[in-house]
Amino acid sequence: MYRNLPIFLVVMSAIYFVGWENLEFPKRTNLINLEKFINPSVLFDIFCFAISHLAVISIIFIFANLLAEYPKRLFPKYRHISYISILFLTLLLPIGYAKEFYPRLEISKIFIDDIYLTYSLIATTLIAIASFTYIFFFVKSQEYLKAALLALSGLVVFYPLLHEIMIPNAATTSAGKQQNIIIIGLDSVSNSHVKQNIDSLPTFKYLLESGISFDEAYTPIARTFPAWNAILTGHYPSRSSARFNLTPFESTALNNNLVRDFKKQGYKTVFAQDERRFNNINESYGFDQIVGPKLGASDFIIPALADNLISSYFIRTPIGELLFPNLYNNRVSAETYSPEVFSKDISEVIKTTEEPLFLIAHHCLAHFPYQWRDKRPTNEFTEEAYHTVSLRMLDNQVKVIIDSLKQTEKWDNTTIVLLSDHGEGLGLEHDSWITPTSDEDLNLLGYMRGHGNNIFSKDQNNIILHISTPSMRVENQRILDSELASLVDLRPTLQNLFGLEKTHSDGYDLISEQSSRADRVIFMETGVRMSLPTIDGRTLETEERMKILADSYYTSGDGLLTMSDSFFKVQSQNKQLGVMSRDMFLISNPTPKALVLINKSDGAWNKLQPETDTSPEIRNLFENLSCYRSGLTGCYKNNNNELQQPFELNKGVTWQH
Numbered sequence: 001m002y003r004n005l006p007i008f009l010v011v012m013s014a015i016y017f018v019g020w021e022n023l024e025f026p027k028r029t030n031l032i033n034l035e036k037f038i039n040p041s042v043l044f045d046i047f048c049f050a051i052s053h054l055a056v057i058s059i060i061f062i063f064a065n066l067l068a069e070y071p072k073r074l075f076p077k078y079r080h081i082s083y084i085s086i087l088f089l090t091l092l093l094p095i096g097y098a099k100e101f102y103p104r105l106e107i108s109k110i111f112i113d114d115i116y117l118t119y120s121l122i123a124t125t126l127i128a129i130a131s132f133t134y135i136f137f138f139v140k141s142q143e144y145l146k147a148a149l150l151a152l153s154g155l156v157v158f159y160p161l162l163h164e165i166m167i168p169n170a171a172t173t174s175a176g177k178q179q180n181i182i183i184i185g186l187d188s189v190s191n192s193h194v195k196q197n198i199d200s201l202p203t204f205k206y207l208l209e210s211g212i213s214f215d216e217a218y219t220p221i222a223r224t225f226p227a228w229n230a231i232l233t234g235h236y237p238s239r240s241s242a243r244f245n246l247t248p249f250e251s252t253a254l255n256n257n258l259v260r261d262f263k264k265q266g267y268k269t270v271f272a273q274d275e276r277r278f279n280n281i282n283e284s285y286g287f288d289q290i291v292g293p294k295l296g297a298s299d300f301i302i303p304a305l306a307d308n309l310i311s312s313y314f315i316r317t318p319i320g321e322l323l324f325p326n327l328y329n330n331r332v333s334a335e336t337y338s339p340e341v342f343s344k345d346i347s348e349v350i351k352t353t354e355e356p357l358f359l360i361a362h363h364c365l366a367h368f369p370y371q372w373r374d375k376r377p378t379n380e381f382t383e384e385a386y387h388t389v390s391l392r393m394l395d396n397q398v399k400v401i402i403d404s405l406k407q408t409e410k411w412d413n414t415t416i417v418l419l420s421d422h423g424e425g426l427g428l429e430h431d432s433w434i435t436p437t438s439d440e441d442l443n444l445l446g447y448m449r450g451h452g453n454n455i456f457s458k459d460q461n462n463i464i465l466h467i468s469t470p471s472m473r474v475e476n477q478r479i480l481d482s483e484l485a486s487l488v489d490l491r492p493t494l495q496n497l498f499g500l501e502k503t504h505s506d507g508y509d510l511i512s513e514q515s516s517r518a519d520r521v522i523f524m525e526t527g528v529r530m531s532l533p534t535i536d537g538r539t540l541e542t543e544e545r546m547k548i549l550a551d552s553y554y555t556s557g558d559g560l561l562t563m564s565d566s567f568f569k570v571q572s573q574n575k576q577l578g579v580m581s582r583d584m585f586l587i588s589n590p591t592p593k594a595l596v597l598i599n600k601s602d603g604a605w606n607k608l609q610p611e612t613d614t615s616p617e618i619r620n621l622f623e624n625l626s627c628y629r630s631g632l633t634g635c636y637k638n639n640n641n642e643l644q645q646p647f648e649l650n651k652g653v654t655w656q657h
Contacts, residue, residue, distance in 0.1 A: 045326060210473045213465070246562055269286055346401060
């Protein structure tokens with residue numbers, strides 16, 4: 001067997017490394033400082049990734065050798081040719097699979113369609129015939145071991161094909177009276193995106209037909225990690241200390257949050273997310289189970305290696321989950337990410353959980369670059385077109401959750417929260433709160449694409465927030481709430497809705513405190529302010545952005561990428577801050593330095609001077625903003641009427657349109 005090893009390595013190398021110069025890894029390693037990732041945990045992940053490939057390659061080697069025994073006996077003079085032929089046909093199978101399921105992979109571009117269809121059919125047929133012929137007709141009694149090895153290795157080689165037709169697990173029905181709570185998170189989806197495309201989003205339309213929709217809901221910060229911290233803790237970023245992605249865990253957030261509220265009541269708590277690269281939320285928050293790729297700094301390296309024969313062949317299967325946990329269900333590797341597999345895994349949680357369920361299912365498909373394993377979803381090469389198509393696939397993913405609840409008879413015992421942690425700026429005209437009339441105004445407006453970099457952008461910050469209880473659906477109750485709402489309101493709202501112990505929060509109960517919300521203000525801030533690169537996620541522009549970010553972080557002892565203190569301080573000084581009332585919006589912009597007051601109803605706006613604009617209404621805004629900047633408790637809830645008074649338009653100010 002080992003005499004064939006050199007031949008095996010030559011053939012394997014010839015096929016495995018086709019197009020290496022076009023793959024992700026050489027590009028990224030040239031741009032990212034790998035010294036930042038030298039950490040025992042990261043190195044262990046990379047070691048396991050390499051060992052997993054070696055194990056699969058060894059199985060293919062054993063399978064090809066055993067399978068080649070039959071033609072070698074018939075044609076002893078041509079044993080090397082027969083071995084190469086069998087090996088080639090064996091490797092052609094996963095290449096064909098890649099062509100079918102991952103058309104954006106470089107490895108799938110080895111053959112054109114017609115040749116692929118011809119050779120894959122021949123390969124599959126010959127391998128199947130040779131396998132069964134060898135096992136049943138040419139195995140002597142003393143060769144049972146070879147037959148067993150052939151069968152086992154063949155099972156591994158063919159398992160991804162078998163997995164596609166396997167029967168799903170049996171479902172459980174709802175076992176108790178406690179209501180389930182499922183929070184469906186949509187990454188990079190704004191309120192306007194859903195409204196404009198609602199007719200092509202049947203699942204969203206169905207969900208929004210009953211329940212309460214909060215039309216004036218805003219994220220306190222348009223970045224995933226701090227936004228979800230605001231949801232779970234009920235505190236604004238300036239209070240929770242989670243003011244950027246990948247900041248260190250804060251002990252209060254870990255021990256006092258919405259997850260632990262439900263966990264105390266006997267709920268099974270599950271967190272599912274298909275891109276965890278910039279969101280370090282894990283079991284430390286009280287979750288019993290995590291669905292998604294393995295968390296850690298290695299998530300910035302291993303997905304760059306996803307464009308290969310072995311991992312792509314197995315990545316949709318439980319074997320792939322076991323061998324390649326950094327790639328399984330990982331939206332970062334858009335070339336191999338399968339939305340339907342992530343949805344299936346969430347569905348399995350719903351179907352197999354007997355306890356009352358607290359589930360957060362956060363979907364990142366609509367996040368830049370708005371693509372997944374299929375070919376480019378549209379020929380319209382605009383960000384808006386890409387994003388719109390990703391919304392439709394996102395709608396399909398949410399449908400799987402709803403269908404699973406109905407199949408298990410849990411739908412009538414489940415409260416659904418549909419929300420987005422933040423929106424997405426696509427550079428559209430309607431997106432800005434202000435209309436620039438000069439180059440100076442354009443400079444003030446800054447980045448409008450992406451998220452977390454501009455609170456002048458409506459689409460980055462105006463989010464989806466919808467609550468639907470079983471009773472609301474039965475009564476076909478539909479309410480459109482036009483008062484201000486924030487993600488910090490969700491924890492107190494659910495505490496009241498489910499009769500949980502109330503804790504101090506910066507937010508309001510959106511249902512029982514509706515009238516008092518008329519006089520409230522809400523706060524917003526930006527994260528790291530960086531413009532979005534072009535739509536092609538492989539461009540040098542994208543990778544240069546990654547380099548700037550990666551070099552500003554370090555790998556912690558537990559293998560998590562964490563923002564450096566120096567970068568935190570610099571970026572904190574570069575934040576935009578905003579305070580919004582029902583009618584007005586005050587924004588503090590750092591560069592160029594300006595205070596901008598916006599009339600929300602007509603878009604009129606003006607730059608203010610604190611020294612001269614001293615009317616009580618405007619002074620009230622300044623004080624609210626200063627209070628938020630300092631992190632004082634009195635800013636957030638209506639326990640300081642002087643600060644929380646709604647302010648009116650100062651008639652002495654000249655407004656711009």
